[in-house]
Every structure is written in C-alpha cells, then in structure tokens.
Amino acid sequence: MRHNYKHITLNPFCSSNPSLNGIMKMSIAVLLPQIIMLFITKSYNSLVLLLCSIIAAQGAQVCYAVIKKSRAFLSWTIMFEGVIAGMLIPAGYPPHTLFIAVFTVLLLQNLIFGSYAQGWANAVVVILIVLYFINPAMFPPSLLPHDCFTQSNAGSRLFSEGIVQVADFDKRIGGFLNGGIFYSWGISVPEGYITLLWDSQSAIPAFRFNLLTLAASLILISYKAADSLVTYAFLIVYGIAVRMLSLYPYGSLIGGGDVLLAFCTGGTLFAAFFPLNRFGTLPMTAVGKCIYGAVGGLCMFGMCGAGTSSAAVFFCLLFLNILSPAVQYIEDRIYDFQLHGILVQAGIKGVKHE
Structure with missing residues (x-):
C-alpha cells in the first residue's frame, strides 16, 4: 500500500x-x-x-x-x-x-x-x-604606557594612578581568597584584580565584564556550542608568551609577566570565546585547530603585548581570518592523500576524491 x-x-x-x-x-x-x-x-x-x-x-x-x-x-x-x-x-x-x-x-x-x-x-x-x-x-588608547611594563605587577599602576577605580568589595573578596584557598596554593591576587574581573570600566562593553564572559564560555563549551580546542590553544600560548616574554624587551629577566592583566584587558577573553569561534573560519581537524589557536596566541602577543590595547585584538583576528583558508586548504590536501591511500590499500584504483 x-x-x-x-x-x-x-x-x-x-x-x-x-x-x-x-x-x-x-x-x-x-x-x-x-x-x-x-x-x-x-x-x-x-x-x-x-x-x-x-x-x-x-x-x-x-x-x-x-x-x-x-x-x-x-x-x-x-x-x-x-x-x-x-x-x-x-x-x-x-x-x-x-x-x-x-x-x-x-x-x-x-x-x-x-x-x-x-x-x-x-x-x-x-x-x-x-x-x-x-x-x-x-577607540581608547592603551591603558598603560610602555614604561609601566618594566615591572612584574604592571597592573598596579592602573589603580594607583586612578585609571581604573577599585571596587568597594575588592579588598574583602581578595582578602578572603588570599587567606583561604589561594594561601594553600602559595599564590595571591593583588589588590584591584577582582575589580578587573568584575568590571574593567573599559569604553568597549565586551571588554568590561570578564567574569561574566568566563561564565558564558563555560556554558557554551559545556553544551558544545563553542570550540574549546581553538580557544584553549589561543589562551595557553598567549598566556605563556605574556608570562615569559612580556618583560624581556624592557631589560627585565625572562618570566614575571602579568598574565591576569593581559587576560582582563584588551578583550582577550571575549575574543577567544566569541569572534574567534566563528563558523567557516575554523579548521576541521584537531591538529589544524591547535595550530590555528597557537598562531593566534602568538599573533595576539605580537600585536597586543601584555594587554590594555583596545584595537590590537581586531587586527589579530583579521590576520587569523586571512590565514584560515590556507590552513583549511592544507587539511583538504592531507585528507585527499589519506583517502587515496585507503582506496589503494582496499584495491580500488583510479578513484580520485573531488
């Protein structure tokens, strides 16, 4: 029927x-x-x-x-x-x-x-x-001049000079964390950085609420609505570069860069979890995604340094956007080569993948 x-x-x-x-x-x-x-x-x-x-x-x-x-x-x-x-x-x-x-x-x-x-x-x-x-x-200029980055705690100038106003709850929360959880780990959060996480007071809204950006990213990654591999590669490489190399051009030893300042200014977190993850621009393979994110982290360090810039992240994303077709083309060629090998091994000859 x-x-x-x-x-x-x-x-x-x-x-x-x-x-x-x-x-x-x-x-x-x-x-x-x-x-x-x-x-x-x-x-x-x-x-x-x-x-x-x-x-x-x-x-x-x-x-x-x-x-x-x-x-x-x-x-x-x-x-x-x-x-x-x-x-x-x-x-x-x-x-x-x-x-x-x-x-x-x-x-x-x-x-x-x-x-x-x-x-x-x-x-x-x-x-x-x-x-x-x-x-x-x-677009606002960099929050800090270059001479501020000769010290490991460059972000302290933001608060000592009144560039960013410290929130009332900053000392209370910072003291609680430093005297409890972080004390056992041997680390401490300097005064003012809780404020940067809550509201960096940037003229660009996406750069302001870093804590809310982190909460949003956890939801997106948990529900597979964002590509965590690209984002993590981007943030890890950028964080390592800031920590190890950001003070070197100013005559300081390797190490001691202010990673929290870099992540909480310049739109680093927002860019990593939202514009960077745009469909069509991302590679398809795990290796391609890691390379794409790592190159983005290095590019971010080269253009933005230790943060506080308002426009460098846009040019970093533009560079990655231009790089994306080349990465995807290499992925396609590798896939063609692997598929050809599988077909030959299976005894299927004269078949070409389009």
Whole structure:
C-alpha cells in the first residue's frame, strides 16, 4: 500500500551537537547578563549602539530576503553578529556610522557567501576594522604606557594612578581568597584584580565584564556550542608568551609577566570565546585547530603585548581570518592523500576524491 507522508524525521538518529540556530540563540542568551549590567551601570550610550547594530543587522537580512525573494526575514545568526559587533564598539561612537557599516558589511556577506556557515570572512572583524579606520580616535588608547611594563605587577599602576577605580568589595573578596584557598596554593591576587574581573570600566562593553564572559564560555563549551580546542590553544600560548616574554624587551629577566592583566584587558577573553569561534573560519581537524589557536596566541602577543590595547585584538583576528583558508586548504590536501591511500590499500584504483 502506498502512503503519503507529511513529515519526514531523522528518528531514531539524532545529533549530539546543537544546531546552528540553537548555538546562536544560546550565544545571545549567555550575553544577556552583560547587557543587563550595561543597564545597571547606566551605560546608555553603549546600549544605544548595541540597539543600532542589531537593527542594522536585521535590516541587512530583510534586504537580502527581498532581493532573493525569500521569507527568511529573521535570522538568529545575523542577530548574533549584530550583538557581537555592537558590544565591541566603544561608547560614544557615532550611531549612524555604526548603522551604515553593519548594514553594508552584513548585506555584502549574505550576497557573496549566501549563509553564515559558508563564509570564511568574519564579518564582525571586517566591521570593526572599517569603523576603526573611519574614526580611530574613538577607540581608547592603551591603558598603560610602555614604561609601566618594566615591572612584574604592571597592573598596579592602573589603580594607583586612578585609571581604573577599585571596587568597594575588592579588598574583602581578595582578602578572603588570599587567606583561604589561594594561601594553600602559595599564590595571591593583588589588590584591584577582582575589580578587573568584575568590571574593567573599559569604553568597549565586551571588554568590561570578564567574569561574566568566563561564565558564558563555560556554558557554551559545556553544551558544545563553542570550540574549546581553538580557544584553549589561543589562551595557553598567549598566556605563556605574556608570562615569559612580556618583560624581556624592557631589560627585565625572562618570566614575571602579568598574565591576569593581559587576560582582563584588551578583550582577550571575549575574543577567544566569541569572534574567534566563528563558523567557516575554523579548521576541521584537531591538529589544524591547535595550530590555528597557537598562531593566534602568538599573533595576539605580537600585536597586543601584555594587554590594555583596545584595537590590537581586531587586527589579530583579521590576520587569523586571512590565514584560515590556507590552513583549511592544507587539511583538504592531507585528507585527499589519506583517502587515496585507503582506496589503494582496499584495491580500488583510479578513484580520485573531488
């Protein structure tokens, strides 16, 4: 008997990883606490820019749907890119310039690549680089001059000179940790670093709430919504480079670099868990991901040094974006070679993988 089915499912098979839309929804959800913190801290300029970026992103999606005669007017992937772009823009940047840049770049991305996962170009990075060259003065300079990095505890200058205001709870929490858990490990957290973890007071919202970024990353990695291998390779290599080499150019001995300062300023943590993990730009193999992340860590150290920069991370991500197709091409050639060997061993000759 012939049956007509209205629905086709993959049961009993299922995927162990979330879908792309699921990942985008989860990524936006874990960023909501940071957006709420912008309300609490009365960072209204940043909220206006974030709203402009989201509207521009969805506007680009609507225009693309009209051009392609599609009904896909709402896209979670485009909304996520709008959120990320809005959070990486300094407070006070002209909203109309941001709107035009986000709308134009995302519309071109859709027209050129067709979908979020197919494009190797990181549209958010392109937006930020364009906005930087349009008005570089809006991006704050490095928090500390180079002569501050001649000492191992360079971050102390941030608080002693009032560049970052120490929170009221910093001493209480720091004293509790140093007198308890950390005391048994033989380490201590200097005064002010709890403040950097909670709110670094940067003009760029994504650089501010490092503790919330870490909490968001744990959720994303736990649910396989972010690639931990690339991120960990990036952070480990960058942290080692900062610890071992950041003081060397200033005449100090190897070692003693301020890793906490590097991680809590310059957008290191946010970049490692969000823009760095963009689909289409990541290698596919474990070795490729480790190499990609390690090169990114070295590039971050070369461009940002021991942190405190506001724009160096964008150029680091741009360099990795350019490097990505070469890494993926090498992966494809290695896969072709391995597949050819398997086919020959199996007695299948004259078969070429396309």
